[in-house]
Amino acid sequence: MQFQNPFAVITPSADGDVLQVVARAPQAWHTSAAVARIAGTRSQEGVRLVLNRLVEQGIVEREADTQGHRFRLNLDHLASDAVIAIARQWETFLSRLTLEVESWNRPPLYGAVFGSAARQDMKATSDIDLFLVRPEGLTDDSWFENVTVLEHKASRWTGNDVRTLWMDGSEVSERVRETVLRDILRDGVRITGDPLWLRRVVGGSR
Template identity: 40%
Template sequence: MMQLNKPLATVTPTLDGDVLTVLASADVMFTISQIQRILTTASGEGIRKVLARLAVQGVVLHDRVGRTNTYRLNTEHLAAESIVALSRLNSTFLNRLEQHLGEWGATLRYAAVFGSAATGRMKLDSDIDLLLVRGADLGDVEWDWRVTELARRVTAWTGNDCRIVDYTDNEFRAAAVAGEPLFRDVSAQGLTVAGTRAWLTTQLRLAASRP
């Protein structure tokens, strides 16, 4: 299983992967304290040991500015391209999901990733949660096949179980009027992967205005 918020854990579950993810996020120098502020659960000493080990391997470049030690990813290292690609697994997953859902056409009104995969709080046993809203122009059998295939693909891509909550647009509007709390979560923290956030906002606003 994957933690999209800890992408290098797919190849190394140690602090090394977390540190490399930070260094791969930008081609700039980082201090140990800057890395520690990002990796809130890691100790400064643990980060220092990881950086020293990676510097010996040549993956990390070490410099000293005054009394401050700084570090950055060695982008010329043979492993750098793979490290950067791994660090971007979250965006790669979302792009692949958008591309797949884009093939569904206008029948798919809206889709979003929600839950821990959207908020960056995934654990090893976390599901990937998806909200889908569709029009009534596609038969139930065809729609069910698409949803089943989507769940299969997400699991194949990530190793995580995929939990899909789907509504027709009429069902969605009725649930929104009833105050379905899931929609508030999606509106606040969801990651849109089909349709537009403006569509979701409009639908929820209209639902809220109804007596």
């Protein structure tokens, strides 16, 4: 899957691009020009045709305004919850990751998604990169088992391979000048731990 294009899991057509726009802001009215601008990859005429077709299906509602017509998701439609759920797969993924790692006996000191998933520029076959900081003093295999289970679950949730970069807290301090940690600091999306932890450890190094 591609988190920046969530409807690609069910359709490669313009319908998915249009539904993504109206589902991400379900209370807002949009003109066809605004939907085309936000979607970014479709012509205004193509978007207008899709919106009118979705109006016929009832999932989008239309009303006249001074510029012609405006549109929004019909929240009373039987399919609206499903449409919103598809549009919000990224948020759901982050929430599931958080719940999973915070259920461990010794949760990570810090965790984040990084790479193309965090930057929202994935290809369908992109790996999903996770970064986890292991608490100091763990001597059994439970950490490795937890990471393996997490990777398996996250792959099942998305269809993508999931790869975890993990370090002990002290190791992060020793490797602060490495590009990967700078990239995680810049682009990473936190899933657990103190939001400022990584910035304190990595951001203060020159």
